[in-house]
Amino acid sequence: MVTVFDGCAVATVDASGTEYASGHVVVSDGVITAVGPGPFTGDGERVDASGCLATPGLVNTHHHLYQWATRAVSVDDGLFEWLKTLYPIWAGISEETVGAAARAGLARLALTGCTTSTDHHYVFPRSGGDVLGATIDAAATVGLRFHPTRGSMDLSEKDGGLPPDSVVQSLDEILAAVAAAVHRWHDPSPGSMLRIAAAPCSPFSVTQDLMRQSAAQARELDIRLHTHLAETLDEDEFCKEKFGRTPVEYLEDVGWLGPDVWLAHGVHLSDADVGVLAAAGTGVAHCPSSNARLGSGIAPVAALVGADAPLGLGVDGAASQEHGGMVDELRQALFAARLRSGPSGLTSRQALRIATMGGARCLGRQEEIGSLEVGKRADIALWRVDGPFHADIVDPVDALVYAAPPPLVRLVVEGRTIVVDGALQTLDVEAAGRDLRDAARTLAARASR
Numbered sequence: 001m002v003t004v005f006d007g008c009a010v011a012t013v014d015a016s017g018t019e020y021a022s023g024h025v026v027v028s029d030g031v032i033t034a035v036g037p038g039p040f041t042g043d044g045e046r047v048d049a050s051g052c053l054a055t056p057g058l059v060n061t062h063h064h065l066y067q068w069a070t071r072a073v074s075v076d077d078g079l080f081e082w083l084k085t086l087y088p089i090w091a092g093i094s095e096e097t098v099g100a101a102a103r104a105g106l107a108r109l110a111l112t113g114c115t116t117s118t119d120h121h122y123v124f125p126r127s128g129g130d131v132l133g134a135t136i137d138a139a140a141t142v143g144l145r146f147h148p149t150r151g152s153m154d155l156s157e158k159d160g161g162l163p164p165d166s167v168v169q170s171l172d173e174i175l176a177a178v179a180a181a182v183h184r185w186h187d188p189s190p191g192s193m194l195r196i197a198a199a200p201c202s203p204f205s206v207t208q209d210l211m212r213q214s215a216a217q218a219r220e221l222d223i224r225l226h227t228h229l230a231e232t233l234d235e236d237e238f239c240k241e242k243f244g245r246t247p248v249e250y251l252e253d254v255g256w257l258g259p260d261v262w263l264a265h266g267v268h269l270s271d272a273d274v275g276v277l278a279a280a281g282t283g284v285a286h287c288p289s290s291n292a293r294l295g296s297g298i299a300p301v302a303a304l305v306g307a308d309a310p311l312g313l314g315v316d317g318a319a320s321q322e323h324g325g326m327v328d329e330l331r332q333a334l335f336a337a338r339l340r341s342g343p344s345g346l347t348s349r350q351a352l353r354i355a356t357m358g359g360a361r362c363l364g365r366q367e368e369i370g371s372l373e374v375g376k377r378a379d380i381a382l383w384r385v386d387g388p389f390h391a392d393i394v395d396p397v398d399a400l401v402y403a404a405p406p407p408l409v410r411l412v413v414e415g416r417t418i419v420v421d422g423a424l425q426t427l428d429v430e431a432a433g434r435d436l437r438d439a440a441r442t443l444a445a446r447a448s449r
Contacts, residue, residue, distance in 0.1 A: 002044030003027045005382060005410070008052040009396040010035065012372040013356050017349065019397075025054050027378040030191060030415035035372050051386030052409055053396040055352060056371050057115025057379035058326045059359025062226075062264040062285035062314025065119045065135050066093055068101035069440045071322045079232045079294050080204075083162055086319060091166045092446040095129030100439035102138035103432045105324060107424055109315065110142055112325035112405065115379035115413045116359070116369060117144050118285075118314075120226060120264065122151025122201040123167050124177075136185060136194065143418040143426045145192075145379065147363055149199035149226050150181040154210050160242065162204045171210055174200075175217055182221050190368065191377055193414060195223070202228040203250060204238050211254035224260050224364060230273070231265035232296045248273040257282055262362040264314060265290075266304070267297040274303045283310030283362035286354065288332040289323065290316035301337040302345045305354075312359030327405045330355050334401060348401035382410040 003026070010023040012035060026034035026044060034040060067090075074085040102119070109117050119135050132150060139146035152174040155161030161168075169177075178198050186196040198218045200206040211227075218225050230236065230247040239247045248269065251257060259281030266284035269277070277284065286299050304311045313329045315321055330351040337345035360370025368377050383406040385391070385399040390406055393399040400406060411419035418426050 001028070002033070002042075003415075004040045004042075004044040004046045005049040005054055005380070006039055006046050008049035008054045008382065009385070010054045010372060011349075011352060011397055013056050013353055014371045014373050025372055025380060027380070027412065027415050030378050032372060032374055032376050032378050035374060047410065049382055049409070051384055053383045053385050053400060053406070054372065055381050055383065055400070056356040056369065057381050057411065057413065058113045058355045059312060059363065059370060060109055060114050060117040060315050060326055061262060061283070061312035061359045061362045062287055062316055063105070063117055063119050064121065064317030064319070065102040065105045065138070066090070066098045066121060066123065066131070067317030067319035068105040068324070068436060069093070069097050069443050070319045073319060078234070079296060080162065080234050082294060082320065087163050087167060089443065089447040090123045091125055091164065092443055093123060093125060093128055093131060095131055095134045097439045097443050098131040099134035099138055100432070100435040102135040103141060103427060104436040105318060106138055106142040106144055107427055107429050107432055108324045109326050110144060110411060110419055110424055111408065111422065112327045113381040113383070113408055113411060114326040115145060115381065115411065116147065116363070116365075118147040118149065118226070118363070120149050120151050120199050122153055122199065124169060125167065132181060139194070141427055142424070143413055143416060145369070145413055147195050147197060149197040150178045151199040151201055152178075152210065152214070153201045153205040155205050155207050168205075171207070171213065174210060175213060178214070178217060179221065182223055186223060188222065191414065197224040197226050199226040203235060203243070203247060208243070208254055211256060215255040219260070224262070225256060226262055226264070227256070228265060229263040230268045231291075232294075233268060236268050246273070248276055252276070260364065262310065262312070264316070265296070265299065267291055267299045269300055269303075271303060274300060274307050274309065278304070278307035278309035281310065283312060285312050285314035285362060286333060287314040287316040287321070288336040289329060290314075290321040292332070292336070293320050298336050298340040300340065301333065302341040305346070305350060310358065310361035311354050312362040313355045325405070326355070327400070330401045348395075348398050351401050352397060378412055378415040380410070380412040381408065383407070384409050
């Protein structure tokens with residue numbers, strides 16, 4: 001079946017930044033088969049997209065879906081105190097809790113233009129059931145392309161780390177679980193909807209041995225690597241005190257520099273750090289709203305863009321970013337970059353590129369997603385920009401980034417329409433909200449015992 005989106009402005013986000021004031025995008029069998037100016041003259045089912053802007057689907061490069069069950073907790077704390085408050089609560093998560101949280105979180109992402117999402121899950125209570133599988137089932141239900149990570153922690157409080165003993169695992173348990181997850185779920189084929197990565201949590205919750213062995217295992221399995229890095233000054237001090245290194249120096253010591261790695265946050269990076277990451281092709285997931293919510297600082301976005309480091313956007317977990325929407329992060333990224341670097345810190349088109357092609361680069365999928373080009377997977381967001389709150393803005397990309405999030409007319413993932421006129425077609429959102437409320441209450445009651 002051929003579907004033609006006709007009459008829309010098109011921001012392809014290709015290497016040349018090609019745009020059409022009025023054009024078309026054609027989809028067949030999950031693949032983009034034509035993009036260009038003016039009306040499409042061939043056959044196909046036509047969607048009148050006049051008054052809309054077509055962009056690549058947005059790519060969320062960092063999330064913790066289970067955290068949707070613990071929003072608005074420890075709201076005035078920085079990262080370390082926030083974690084100390086929440087770790088004991090998270091120790092009580094279950095397959096049911098995580099499933100409800102993931103369905104709600106992924107629905108929110110879809111309704112805000114996201115077609116591909118990651119998830120960094122690193123809390124595995126011994127009686128929690130198949131929590132990773134619950135996120136994967138949720139993504140299949142909602143219909144998003146999914147890059148979950150099998151996270152891990154093995155450095156507890158008694159060994160000088162931050163998490164309590166109840167939420168850490170042994171090195172052997174972790175490596176076995178990563179291998180099992182890859183065997184069960186990882187699909188490396190073109191157009192894959194599901195790929196697994198390995199993700200030790202952070203310098204203050206994992207050992208150097210786990211970092212080194214995870215890197216070796218991931219490269220043997222041909223999967224990607226993800227971790228938190230350089231999020232706060234507390235982390236910087238922790239690394240210097242415990243390892244005698246800055247976070248990026250520590251990363252290099254444990255074999256974590258390379259094009260198969262992407263890092264969450266990267267707030268406290270020096271110019272030299274930026275150069276090291278860019279030279280290695282190591283990506284950064286920029287999470288501006290979460291960084292602001294926790295008071296962590298402002299990442300050096302202008303420097304990362306200038307160095308051509310792979311740079312994507314991340315919503316981050318809803319316990320540190322209660323809004324949970326993807327399109328809003330474009331504006332947040334632009335504003336944060338300008339607060340740090342002045343009015344030239346980021347443009348609207350650079351923000352859109354970070355949220356699309358930049359995210360695709362972080363996930364190693366730049367040849368498949370991230371732009372509207374012939375031969376790429378049909379992941380498309382169609383935004384209405386001729387309504388009362390956008391029609392006065394001449395430039396449709398500026399309307400998307402600077403103004404209120406425009407109505408989402410269509411969201412297409414692998415050629416499948418999952419959002420129509422702001423309504424999710426794959427999940428009862430009201431029911432998902434009720435499930436989430438019940439799961440959050442159950443988790444809170446369990447933690448209070």
